[in-house]
Amino acid sequence: MEPILYKVFGAVVTIILAFVVGMTYMGLSRKITARVQNRVGPPVYQNFLDALKLISKKTAIHHGIMQMMGPAFFMVTSIGSLMFIPVLNDGRFFSNLNFEGDLVFLLYLMVFGPLGMALGAGQTGNPNSAIGVTRGLSQMVGFEIPWVMALVALMIQYDTTSIVGLMEAQSASGTWLVFSSPFAFIAAVLAMLGMFRYSPFDIVGAPTELASGPVAENGGKYLFTMMSSNSIFAFVKLTLYVDLFLGGADNLIELLIKTFAIYLIPMLYGLVSPRYRTEQAVRYFWGWPLFFGFLAIMYAVVF
Amino acid sequence: MEMIHLILIIFLGGAVLTYFAGKVNDILRDALFILSILVPAILFFTNVNPESYIDLSIAGFNMKWGITHFGWIFSLIVLGLGVIVSFYAVSFMKGRDKVGSFYFNFILSIGAMLGILLSQDFVSFFIFWEIMTWSSYLMVVYNGNQVQKIGIKYFVFSAVGAYAMLMAIVITHSITGSFLITDLIAVFPQLSNQMHILIPILFLIGFGVKSAMMPLHVWAPGAYSNTPMAYTSVFSGALSKMGVYGMVLIMITLISHIPEGHWFREVIAWMGAFTAVLGTLWAVAQDDAKKLLAYSSVAQLGYIITGVAIGTELAMLSALFLSILHALFKGTLFMAVGAIEKQTGTSNFTEVSGLIRKMPWTFLASLMAIIALAGIPPLGGFVGKWMLYESLINSNHYILVIMIFFSSTAAFLYCYKFLFGFFLGQEEKEWAHVKEAPALMVVPMIILAAGTFILGAYPGLILSPIDAGMQAIGFEATQGHYWEMSVILNQWGDQVVLQPIVYAIFAIFLFFFLFLFFKSRKNTRYVTTKDISSSGEVPLEHENLTFSQNFFQPFLRAVEPVMRRQIDKYYNEFGRGLEAIFDFGRRIYTGNGQTYAIYVIIFVIILLFFKNNLFG
Numbered sequence: 022m023e024p025i026l027y028k029v030f031g032a033v034v035t036i037i038l039a040f041v042v043g044m045t046y047m048g049l050s051r052k053i054t055a056r057v058q059n060r061v062g063p064p065v066y067q068n069f070l071d072a073l074k075l076i077s078k079k080t081a082i083h084h085g086i087m088q089m090m091g092p093a094f095f096m097v098t099s100i101g102s103l104m105f106i107p108v109l110n111d112g113r114f115f116s117n118l119n120f121e122g123d124l125v126f127l128l129y130l131m132v133f134g135p136l137g138m139a140l141g142a143g144q145t146g147n148p149n150s151a152i153g154v155t156r157g158l159s160q161m162v163g164f165e166i167p168w169v170m171a172l173v174a175l176m177i178q179y180d181t182t183s184i185v186g187l188m189e190a191q192s193a194s195g196t197w198l199v200f201s202s203p204f205a206f207i208a209a210v211l212a213m214l215g216m217f218r219y220s221p222f223d224i225v226g227a228p229t230e231l232a233s234g235p236v237a238e239n240g241g242k243y244l245f246t247m248m249s250s251n252s253i254f255a256f257v258k259l260t261l262y263v264d265l266f267l268g269g270a271d272n273l274i275e276l277l278i279k280t281f282a283i284y285l286i287p288m289l290y291g292l293v294s295p296r297y298r299t300e301q302a303v304r305y306f307w308g309w310p311l312f313f314g315f316l317a318i319m320y321a322v323v324f
Numbered sequence: 325m326e327m328i329h330l331i332l333i334i335f336l337g338g339a340v341l342t343y344f345a346g347k348v349n350d351i352l353r354d355a356l357f358i359l360s361i362l363v364p365a366i367l368f369f370t371n372v373n374p375e376s377y378i379d380l381s382i383a384g385f386n387m388k389w390g391i392t393h394f395g396w397i398f399s400l401i402v403l404g405l406g407v408i409v410s411f412y413a414v415s416f417m418k419g420r421d422k423v424g425s426f427y428f429n430f431i432l433s434i435g436a437m438l439g440i441l442l443s444q445d446f447v448s449f450f451i452f453w454e455i456m457t458w459s460s461y462l463m464v465v466y467n468g469n470q471v472q473k474i475g476i477k478y479f480v481f482s483a484v485g486a487y488a489m490l491m492a493i494v495i496t497h498s499i500t501g502s503f504l505i506t507d508l509i510a511v512f513p514q515l516s517n518q519m520h521i522l523i524p525i526l527f528l529i530g531f532g533v534k535s536a537m538m539p540l541h542v543w544a545p546g547a548y549s550n551t552p553m554a555y556t557s558v559f560s561g562a563l564s565k566m567g568v569y570g571m572v573l574i575m576i577t578l579i580s581h582i583p584e585g586h587w588f589r590e591v592i593a594w595m596g597a598f599t600a601v602l603g604t605l606w607a608v609a610q611d612d613a614k615k616l617l618a619y620s621s622v623a624q625l626g627y628i629i630t631g632v633a634i635g636t637e638l639a640m641l642s643a644l645f646l647s648i649l650h651a652l653f654k655g656t657l658f659m660a661v662g663a664i665e666k667q668t669g670t671s672n673f674t675e676v677s678g679l680i681r682k683m684p685w686t687f688l689a690s691l692m693a694i695i696a697l698a699g700i701p702p703l704g705g706f707v708g709k710w711m712l713y714e715s716l717i718n719s720n721h722y723i724l725v726i727m728i729f730f731s732s733t734a735a736f737l738y739c740y741k742f743l744f745g746f747f748l749g750q751e752e753k754e755w756a757h758v759k760e761a762p763a764l765m766v767v768p769m770i771i772l773a774a775g776t777f778i779l780g781a782y783p784g785l786i787l788s789p790i791d792a793g794m795q796a797i798g799f800e801a802t803q804g805h806y807w808e809m810s811v812i813l814n815q816w817g818d819q820v821v822l823q824p825i826v827y828a829i830f831a832i833f834l835f836f837f838l839f840l841f842f843k844s845r846k847n848t849r850y851v852t853t854k855d856i857s858s859s860g861e862v863p864l865e866h867e868n869l870t871f872s873q874n875f876f877q878p879f880l881r882a883v884e885p886v887m888r889r890q891i892d893k894y895y896n897e898f899g900r901g902l903e904a905i906f907d908f909g910r911r912i913y914t915g916n917g918q919t920y921a922i923y924v925i926i927f928v929i930i931l932l933f934f935k936n937n938l939f940g
Contacts, residue, residue, distance in 0.1 A: 082851045086841075087680060087748065093836035100832050101825075118828060121821040123814075125713050126701060132736065133700045139740055140691075143748030144680060146853025148871040151744060158737050159879035165733045166726065173725055176717055183818040238856055242840055299878030307882075318722050 031115030032104060036253065038273075039103050043252025044068045046259075046281065050288050057292050068252070075245035084145045084238065091141010092239070092246035098134025099253040102127055106260050107185060109276065110192060110269040123182040124172055127261075128165075134254065135161060138247065142235035153234025156299045157225040163306035164215030164222075170314025171209035175265065178202055178321040184261070188269050197268040204317035206266050210286060211310035215302065216258060219291030222302050230296075259283050326378050327371045328389050328442055331364040335435025338364075339428045346424035354414045357427045361410045361434055365403040368438070375796070377444060388444040388504055393796035395441040397644055397789055398569045401651045402441065402562045406434040408768045409561075412659055413554035415764035416666060426466060430555060433459040433563065440566055445503040446493040453489070453530075453566075457482045460563060463555045464547045474546035481533050481543040489530030492523050505573070513581045520582045527574045528592070535567025536622045537629055538599040542892050544622050545606075549614030553662025556614070560621040560658060561651035568625070568647055572632050572640075576797050580635065593633035597724050600626030600731040605883055607738045608876050613661045613671045613746065616738055617654065620697070623731060624650050630728065631712050636719050637794070637802050638814065642711030644790045645783065649696060649704050649776060656693035656772040657742070660686050663761035663769070664746055673745030674872045678853060680747040682758045687747045689769035694739045696776035699732055702826040704779035707812055714814035741875055750853045750870045781826045784809035 048065040055062025083089065105122045108114040122130075135157055142150035175198060176182050179190045191198055199206045215222045226234045236247055259280035263270060267283075270276035297305065338360020345353040377390030391399060413430060417423045432455060439452035461482065465475040493503070499515065500507045512523070529540070536544040544564075548556050575592070579585040603623030610616040628650070631643030663686050664679065665671045680687050692703065699709035709732060716725045760766065779786055787807045795801060806813050810822040854863055863869055880887070 080848050082855070083848045084851065084853065085681060086684075089840040090837060092840060093833050096836040097829050097833050101829055104828060118824060121819070121824055123818045123820060125710055126706075126820045126825075129700055129706055129709070132733070136698070136700070136736055136740065140743060140748065143740075143744045144853075145856060146678070146748075146750045146869065147856045148750075148869045151749060151871045154740065154744075155737075155876055156878065158740055159876065159882070162730070162734050162737065162879065163882075166730055169729045170726055173717060173722055177720075177722065181816050181818055182714065182717065182814060186816075186818065232857075246836060246840060300882040303879060303882035314726075322720075322722070 028117070032100075032117055035103060035108060035115055035117060036100055038108070039099075039253040039256040040249055042277065042280070043254075043256040044072065044249075046255060046284055047252055049281075050284075053288065054292060068248075072245055072248060075241055075248065078241040080241040080243070087144040088141050088239075088243070091138050091144075092243050092250065094137020094141070095134040095250045096246060097137070098130060098132075099250040099257060101133075102130050102257050103253060105130070105184070106257060107188060107264060107269070108260060109273070110188060110271050113271070119185055120183075124176065124184060124187075125182055127184070128169065128172070131257075132161065132165070134250070138235060142238070145238035147238050149231045149233075150235045150237050153225045153227065153231045156227075157235070159299055160215055160222060160224060160302050163303040164212040164310070166212075167208040167306055167310035167314040168212035168216070170311070171205040171212065171317055172265075174202055174205040174208075174314070174317035174321040177318070178205075178324070184264055188264055191268045197266060199266040202317060202320060204313050204320050208310050208313040208317055209262065209266065211313065212306065213258070213262065213283075214287050214290060215306060217255070217287040217291075219287045221291070221294035221297040223291070223296060224299050224302055227296065255284075256280070327367060328378060331367050331372070332435060332439060332442075334360060334364045334367075335431055335438070339431040339435070342431060343424045343428040346427070350423075353424065353427065357431065358410050358414060360431050361403075361406050364435070364438070365407050368399065368403060385447045385503060386445065387448050389442045389448065390444055391442055392444075392793070393789075394572070394793035395569070397648070397793045398565055399438060399441050400789070401565055401648055402434060402437045405558055405562050405651050405655050405772075406437075408771060409554060409557045409655065409659070412557070412662070412765050412768040415762050416552070416554040416662055422466065425462070426552065426555070429459040429462050429466075430558070433463070434558070437562060437566055441569065444505055446496065446505065446508075447503050449505070450486075450490060450493060454486060456563065456566065457486060460547075460551075460555075460559060463551045463559070465550075466552055466555075467550060470546070470550060474543075474550045478543040478547040481540060485530040485533030485540070488526045492526035492530070495519070495523060495526070509577045512578050517584075520584060521588075524574050524579055524588065528571065531567040531570035531574065533567070535564050535571060535625050535629065536599075537567075537625070538595055538602060538622075539894075541599065541603070541622050542895055545615055545618040548618035548621060549612065553614070553658050553665060556617075556662075557655040557658040560618070561655040564621065564625055565647050565651065568628055568632065568643070571629065572643075572797070575632055575635060576640070580798075589633045589635055593630045593721065593724060596626045596629030596631075596633055597727040597731075598626070599623065599629065601727055601734075602886070604731040604734045604738070605887055608734060608741070609880055609887065610738075611672060611674050611872075611875075613664070613673060613742060614658075616742060617657055617661065620735070620738060621650075621654055623735070624654065624697075626731070627709075627712060627728060630724065631715070634715060634719055634721065636715050637799055638711050638715035638718065638806050640794055640799065641787060641790060641802060641806060642708050642715055644793070645711065645787065646705075646708035648786055648790075649708050649779065652772050652775045652779075653693040653696040653705065656689050656769050656776075657697070659765065659769045659772075660690045660693070663765050666765075667758050667761055668755060673741065673875070676746060676755060677749040677870055677872060678747070678751035679755065679758060681751070682755070683747070683760045685760060685766045685770065687743075689766070689773040690743060690747070692773035692776060694743055696773075696780070698736055698739045702777075702780045702822065702829050704776040704783065706780060707783040707822070710812060710820060711806070711814075714818075718815040737876055737879060745872060745875070749872065750868075752870065781822055782810050783807065783812065783822070 048068045052062045052065055104118040105127055107119045139154040142154055175187060179187055218225055262283050263279045267279050270279055342353055342356045342360060345356050372391060374391050374393045374396050377388050380387050417426055436452045436456035443449040443452055461479055464478050465471045496508050497503055500511050533540045548560055551559055579588050600623045603619050603626055607616050607619035628643045628646050631639045661671050668676050670676055696703040696705035699705040713725055791802050811819055813819045
């Protein structure tokens with residue numbers, strides 16, 4: 022048993038890594054979006070400046086205790102799930118709580134944040150926030166299904182529900198899961214489009230339509246917490262995809278390359294797509310993604 | 325006198341005494357009400373040992389009373405919930421009419437449920453079952469509204485279930501010559517194929533009605549929402565579990581021992597999953613909190629039924645754990661709705677909103693119960709859900725996993741609707757006068773909600789009696805294989821260690837909560853929910869910004885094809901068909917003396933006709 026201080030140190034280092042990488046990716050995505058739209062765009066480090074500005078601002082008003090609890094709930098999900106995901110292969114990074122929870126646990130922890138943040142948004146009384154939340158929850162029901170099907174397919178193919186177990190299975194066999202269970206990967210990637218909330222699935226924030234939705238009414242420290250939580254969560258999701266399908270990473274450089282490759286998929290798809298209506302978004306996930314999910318499960322049962 | 329007799333006599337005598345005490349003094353009546361549930365509960369848990377039985381013989385029937393280790397789990401639900409809700413009920417019923425009959429039925433149904441668990445023979449089982457049905461029926465029609473629609477529906481379904489069960493009991497008696505449950509279990513594997521199918525189906529109809537399994541659930545939403553909320557906590561939390569109790573007895577002790585059992589259990593598991601999915605979708609569509617929770621209860625029991633039907637060790641652990649958890653969180657939620665209804669006069673989301681600052685403790689209890697219901701770690705609901713998924717994956721039920729997961733993800737929608745509808749959103753002037761419910765109503769809610777919290781960190785506390793109960797009905801010991809005090813494992817050895825998780829989650833939450841809370845509490849001022857930016861304008865005082873109509877309309881549009889078919893319609897069609905038959909019957913039995921006279925004459929003529937032809 023490692024001393025508790027070492028554990029805390031490891032956790033803090035992991036959080037800082039996730040924060041920096043997530044923020045940088047968001048900055049990059051703003052830059053790339055701008056270049057595609059033939060604009061100059063903000064510098065890559067713009068998000069750090071934004072965060073610095075937000076945290077240094079004084080807050081003058083609040084809407085009640087739930088508004089303060091909402092972002093904290095969201096942080097629980099981001100940092101909590103970060104603790105359970107191995108950053109690098111074979112325990113080369115801090116192990117945090119990697120061995121204490123499995124995939125089903127992670128699935129549930131990952132849906133906690135949106136719900137908690139939704140409650141925080143609810144207390145502000147802004148109708149746009151509540152509308153955004155109902156859309157977000159509906160969309161979540163949509164993409165969770167193919168995502169879970171992909172995960173179930175992996176679980177039954179390798180007889181384990183733990184993330185570390187699946188990574189070990191990949192390094193033992195030498196093939197990435199993206200090749201040994203391709204349909205699961207397709208279903209998971211299609212589900213990821215909804216998870217990252219870029220167009221055409223940006224119905225929650227919906228710029229110009231809902232006036233940024235659930236985060237409306239939040240500024241200063243609240244917005245800082247939400248923003249950093251968001252970037253940590255993006256890192257969590259990307260690392261999880263890399264761990265599960267792309268054989269993990271042996272060093273940080275490899276991790277960055279692989280995660281950025283995955284990150285490009287929803288971002289570039291979003292650049293060329295207009296926004297869906299909510300029921301279209303929900304139904305989208307119950308079409309082809311669901312079909313590939315079924316294929317993945319059948320493939321896993323047969324092989 | 326035996327302790328079991330004494331306990332049942334206290335229930336019965338307490339019910340009658342409480343009823344008549346109301347004619348003398350209200351405080352005496354309230355005190356008697358609480359005592360006549362509290363005293364038997366204390367006596368039961370201190371003096372009744374599991375697996376010790378007493379025989380008695382009444383009117384030629386041999387009966388056997390006593391509690392098994394398995395029944396003991398359910399007695400925990402019945403008496404634990406009963407005692408806590410009884411305190412709530414006193415405060416809830418203050419100033420209402422017909423309090424006496426409410427108390428009478430309340431005590432009687434708690435007593436009857438305990439009686440069901442105590443009876444080891446079918447005669448007393450059936451009698452207690454009927455007492456339970458009758459007392460709950462009187463609760464359903466207590467308000468006196470919609471007796472025709474809801475009361476009759478509940479009654480008809482209960483009657484169908486009871487007759488099915490009675491038929492099974494009679495068939496059993498004609499085969500074995502005994503009413504003892506153990507005798508049926510011993511004989512069952514040697515019976516003919518027909519009996520292997522017939523007896524379990526008849527029993528399952530009886531138990532399926534009480535546990536609101538699709539397609540026998542149609543009575544539940546109406547009945548749950550029409551009952552006074554103080555009783556609905558027990559109704560949904562404990563009474564529906566009697567169906568689960570019976571179902572476990574049938575599924576595990578009977579069906580597991582016959583060759584066709586596998587298919588039987590698959591069918592029931594699928595029915596459970598459909599119950600969960602459709603119950604959840606309908607819950608999302610409701611605008612009344614009572615209806616929402618009622619459909620949600622139907623859905624939650626779907627999980628439990630699926631777990632029971634799968635019947636592996638892990639699945640049984642999860643089903644029984646979820647039964648107890650469901651009693652805790654659904655008890656809390658129904659009590660919260662009762663409190664809100666008492667303070668505001670309505671339980672409709674479209675009417676009331678923004679209560680969080682007026683009823684903070686009710687909100688806290690609801691929030692915890694909702695987190696447990698949604699199955700989010702670190703609260704107890706997660707443990708049950710986790711075990712259910714892992715058991716389904718381990719036993720190769722992949723499509724069922726997806727269905728259950730869909731249902732529990734869609735459950736977030738109504739969870740949010742519940743919290744947002746009542747507590748969050750715009751604060752309206754209309755509800756400015758609302759105060760927090762009395763302490764006697766709030767404390768029981770908080771206690772139950774705290775229970776979900778403790779079980780989330782230390783599920784072993786409740787899994788160890790469950791394990792003892794499961795060993796009593798023939799399972800292997802599960803401690804160490806599937807659970808420790810705060811660890812849960814699956815068949816492949818993957819684990820979730822709950823204690824560090826709980827610590828980590830709380831550390832993170834507290835850190836960021838204090839980060840946001842610390843300075844802003846003093847340096848910021850509270851502003852009303854009208855002081856917001858809506859597209860760059862500050863809304864005026866009279867502008868209505870409440871969002872509660874058509875809350876999940878886009879989602880409901882997406883799932884509309886599934887919800888177009890209502891099982892209710894089929895029953896109504898069936899009912900109309902029956903009515904047509906009865907109508908035809910009424911043309912014959914007109915009630916008119918002259919018609920009957922014509923019948924007699926026609927009959928005599930026919931007789932004469934026959935006589936002349938055949939015998940003449």
